[in-house]
Amino acid sequence: MLLPLLVVAGIAVGLPLVYAFYLSLTDFSLTQQGVAQIVGADNYIASLTNEGLWGAIGTTFTYVIIAVSFETVIGLLIALSLQKQKWARDITRAMLLAPMFITPIAVGLTFRFLLNDQLGAIPYLLKSLGTNYDFLGSGKALFTLAMIDVWQWTPFMVLLLLAGLESIPKQPLEAARVDGANAVYIFRRITLPLLTPILSVAVLLRSLDALKVFEYVYATTRGGPGTETETIQYFTYQTGIQFFRLGEASSMAFILLLIVLPLIVFLFRRIDRRTSS
Amino acid sequence: MRAQGMMRGVRGIFLITALVVVGFPLVWVTLASFKTPAQLNDPSLIMFSPSLTNWAYVVEEGILQAAGRSALVAFITVAISAIAGSAAAYVISSYKAGGTATRFGILAAQVLPPAVLVFPFLTLAYVTQVNDTLIPLIFAHLSFVLPVVTWFLIGFFDSVPRSLEEQARVDGFSRFKAFLLVVLPQVYPGLGAAIIFGFTLSWNDMFYGLILTPTKSAILPVAIAGFNTFRGVELGSMSAAILVAVIPVLIASFFIQKRLVQGISGGAVKY
Numbered sequence: 128m129l130l131p132l133l134v135v136a137g138i139a140v141g142l143p144l145v146y147a148f149y150l151s152l153t154d155f156s157l158t159q160q161g162v163a164q165i166v167g168a169d170n171y172i173a174s175l176t177n178e179g180l181w182g183a184i185g186t187t188f189t190y191v192i193i194a195v196s197f198e199t200v201i202g203l204l205i206a207l208s209l210q211k212q213k214w215a216r217d218i219t220r221a222m223l224l225a226p227m228f229i230t231p232i233a234v235g236l237t238f239r240f241l242l243n244d245q246l247g248a249i250p251y252l253l254k255s256l257g258t259n260y261d262f263l264g265s266g267k268a269l270f271t272l273a274m275i276d277v278w279q280w281t282p283f284m285v286l287l288l289l290a291g292l293e294s295i296p297k298q299p300l301e302a303a304r305v306d307g308a309n310a311v312y313i314f315r316r317i318t319l320p321l322l323t324p325i326l327s328v329a330v331l332l333r334s335l336d337a338l339k340v341f342e343y344v345y346a347t348t349r350g351g352p353g354t355e356t357e358t359i360q361y362f363t364y365q366t367g368i369q370f371f372r373l374g375e376a377s378s379m380a381f382i383l384l385l386i387v388l389p390l391i392v393f394l395f396r397r398i399d400r401r402t403s404s
Numbered sequence: 405m406r407a408q409g410m411m412r413g414v415r416g417i418f419l420i421t422a423l424v425v426v427g428f429p430l431v432w433v434t435l436a437s438f439k440t441p442a443q444l445n446d447p448s449l450i451m452f453s454p455s456l457t458n459w460a461y462v463v464e465e466g467i468l469q470a471a472g473r474s475a476l477v478a479f480i481t482v483a484i485s486a487i488a489g490s491a492a493a494y495v496i497s498s499y500k501a502g503g504t505a506t507r508f509g510i511l512a513a514q515v516l517p518p519a520v521l522v523f524p525f526l527t528l529a530y531v532t533q534v535n536d537t538l539i540p541l542i543f544a545h546l547s548f549v550l551p552v553v554t555w556f557l558i559g560f561f562d563s564v565p566r567s568l569e570e571q572a573r574v575d576g577f578s579r580f581k582a583f584l585l586v587v588l589p590q591v592y593p594g595l596g597a598a599i600i601f602g603f604t605l606s607w608n609d610m611f612y613g614l615i616l617t618p619t620k621s622a623i624l625p626v627a628i629a630g631f632n633t634f635r636g637v638e639l640g641s642m643s644a645a646i647l648v649a650v651i652p653v654l655i656a657s658f659f660i661q662k663r664l665v666q667g668i669s670g671g672a673v674k675y
Contacts, residue, residue, distance in 0.1 A: 128491040128492065128494060128495045128505070128580075128584075129491070129496070129501045129502050131487065131488035131491055131492065132488045132489065132491070132492035132550070132554060133492075134488075135484060135485075135488050135546060135550055136509070136513065136547075136550060136551070138543065138546075139543045139544070139546040139550065140513050140516070140521070140547045140551075141546040142524070143521045143524035143525055144520065144521065144524075145520060145523070146524035146527070146528065147520055147521060147523060147524045150523055150524060150527065155527065159525075165494050181425060204418065205418070205419070205422055208415040208418050208419050209419070211412075212415070212419065217597070218631065219423065220496060220661070221420075221484060221657075221658050222423060222426060222427065222454070223422055223423065223426055224661055225426060225654055226426060228604055228608075228611075228653045228654060228656075228657040229608070229650050229653065229654070230608035230610065230625045230649050230650070230653070231608065231610065231622075232610045232625045232628055232629050232630075233625070233646040233649050233650050234429075235548070236628065236629070236631075236632055236642060236646060237429050237430075237432075237433050237643075238429065239632070239644060240432075240433070240639050240642065241429055241432060241435070242641070245445075246444055246445065246447060246639060247447065248428075248447050251447040251448065266493065278425070278426075278429070282426075284500070286661070286664060286665055287665060288667075290665035305518075305582075307527065307567075310411070319673050330619070332515070332528055332668070335515040336515070338649065339517050339519075339611075340610070341610075341611050342610055344631065345610075346629065346632060347612075359517075360517065360518070360519050362612070363519040364519070364611075364614075364615070365517075367522075367523050367615075368615055373523045373526070373527065375667070376519070376523055377523050377524075378520040378521075379519070380517065380520040380523070383517050383519065383520070384516070384517065384520055385661065387515070387517065389513050391511065391515055392508075394509050394511065395507070395511050395512070396517075398511070399504070399507065404409075
């Protein structure tokens with residue numbers, strides 16, 4: 128019964144993966160006629176010495192760290208608030224979770240509109256307060272993109288952390304309260320340690336997903352100002368599609384895969400331990 | 405007691421702020437989709453007589469056809485994923501079929517950066533002469549929807565007691581019949597959630613669509629991006645296009661939120 132999965136996954140994942148590796152060893156280009164030549168490690172050498180790629184890797188990791196940190200802290204605060212909330216509970220939860228179901232390009236375009244100098248609501252509000260801020264300007268654009276990520280994906284953290292909070296056994300909390308421990312102490316010494324396993328799974332899942340950021344960049348900055356917001360996925364897209372260099376783009380994708388592989392292994396071990404115990 | 409009351413107040417203000425931050429962009433886009441270009445020039449305008457021009461324009465530009473293509477791709481992808489995924493999830497959960505390697509493969513495929521797979525799909529589509537059709541796109545979407553759906557279902561099969569299946573076997577059911585008639589119905593709620601979630605993932609993807617079907621069979625997210633323009637006058641129609649993509653999934657999401665946790669964590673968190 129495993130067979131259908133293995134067949135479909137073999138065609139949809141295995142085959143392209145092997146073919147991608149082959150591509151990464153050739154000089155394949157979309158505009159070139161005839162058969163691609165095997166060039167061995169040339170693409171990898173070109174990519175590894177490409178400053179643009181390293182720039183994009185740095186940009187992406189900065190983005191992920193900013194976005195996921197904010198999402199974790201805000202997500203935890205919202206989850207804690209929701210856990211205690213009684214009034215209008217289900218509707219509040221449903222509304223707060225909504226952003227994570229929206230297609231990211233729609234979110235990107237919405238914020239591009241909201242932040243528009245002349246027609247956007249946010250610059251308009253700031254102007255009426257007598258101030259202004261160039262959201263997509265130099266030195267600020269990457270942070271703005273990370274905040275768009277926070278708007279869309281904090282709900283994912285809320286979802287997992289709320290479930291984590293509600294599955295924590297009640298007895299230790301009760302006991303601590305009877306012993307007169309204050310709320311901060313209970314949170315730091317009991318809630319947080321018990322929440323750590325699901326917290327780490329949530330952070331890893333979110334980080335791996337945030338590494339793929341593409342739509343917000345495509346909708347708002349297209350990598351600018353300069354190359355400030357060129358993320359790995361966007362850089363690879365440009366190399367492969369706009370400059371037609373598929374072989375080189377494939378080698379970049381494999382370099383990216385090597386970088387994220389340890390994270391995937393770590394995540395798997397985290398989850399596997401919990402399900403098998 | 406007073407400290408507790410204060411905590412409750414802070415919590416309330418915090419949640420209301422969060423609701424405003426979440427709701428504001430959506431309300432703003434909804435308002436904009438009913439504004440004329442002249443009205444768009446005034447961001448403070450909240451009360452106005454709604455105009456359907458933007459909606460008529462996006463329909464004329466083929467947004468519904470794009471939505472139809474997106475729905476078709478999502479439907480086929482999810483149907484294949486649900487069949488192959490539920491069978492696999494069952495044997496992985498009950499018999500540890502495929503071992504650690506299979507489970508790792510399923511997780512890894514979910515988080516695999518799409519940049520790795522997209523170029524092979526593109527070149528293979530050219531070679532087989534199906535470029536700019538929905539066929540390569542369906543395969544591309546299977547590459548992430550199938551692992552997600554399978555992973556999701558493992559979590560639900562894990563919570564079905566083994567004794568149920570053993571009883572069915574004692575009653576003379578074959579292994580396949582025991583699966584189909586006894587075990588599978590136990591995970592219908594999870595299967596339903598997995599199907600809706602898988603559909604949403606396919607419906608929301610833009611990266612594969614942008615590269616594999618950029619023009620004549622553009623799917624919805626790619627079509628929306630086409631309304632992106634530096635000319636402010638078209639922001640109204642862009643807003644309408646955005647809502648066409650957003651409203652169906654928001655409605656669908658309300659039905660599956662409770663089951664998402666168990667599914668996403670592969671059963672690591674029961675909810």
